[in-house]
Amino acid sequence: MTTRYTKEDNPTIFGKILRQEIPSTVVYEDDKVLAFKDIAPQAPTHILIIPKEHFTDLNATTEGDVNLLGYMMTKASEIAKQEGIAESGYRVITNIGADGGQEVPHFHLHILGGHKLGALVGE
Ligand code: AMP
Secondary structure, three states: OOOOOOOOOOOOHHHHHHOOOOOOOEEEEOOOEEEEEOOOOOOOEEEEEEEOOOOOOHHHOOHHHHHHHHHHHHHHHHHHHHOOOOOOOEEEEOOOOOOOOOOOOOOOEEEEEOOOOOOOOOO
């Protein structure tokens, strides 16, 4: 099921991070997005970018989200440059739902890099 919450009632862990109820290591912030270090990094550099506006996942998006989605992809490349992994290469991933391995139901992009990444899809 897809949902949209306001910042105030977003019950996900990322909602708590946005409201600064729990700490995060922020690497970039503006009025539209927040980027912070993943708490359980799966590569030497593992950053999450989240929109400040809540929606569950890619399934919840409509054409009204085109600008925000494009903005987030552009920010992913800027953050990769800032973190020093743009030249060596990196991966941008969004997980969707149970089979996609999504744990946190607030849309986010993973930026992974800092070493040669393994196969895109595990078992
Ligand atoms: P996903 O499985 O695509 O929903 O990814 C959720 C990610 O959020 C995982 O990589 C977690 O390690 C990460 N995560 C969960 N809680 C926190 C937190 N408090 N701070 C930073 N990252 C977190």
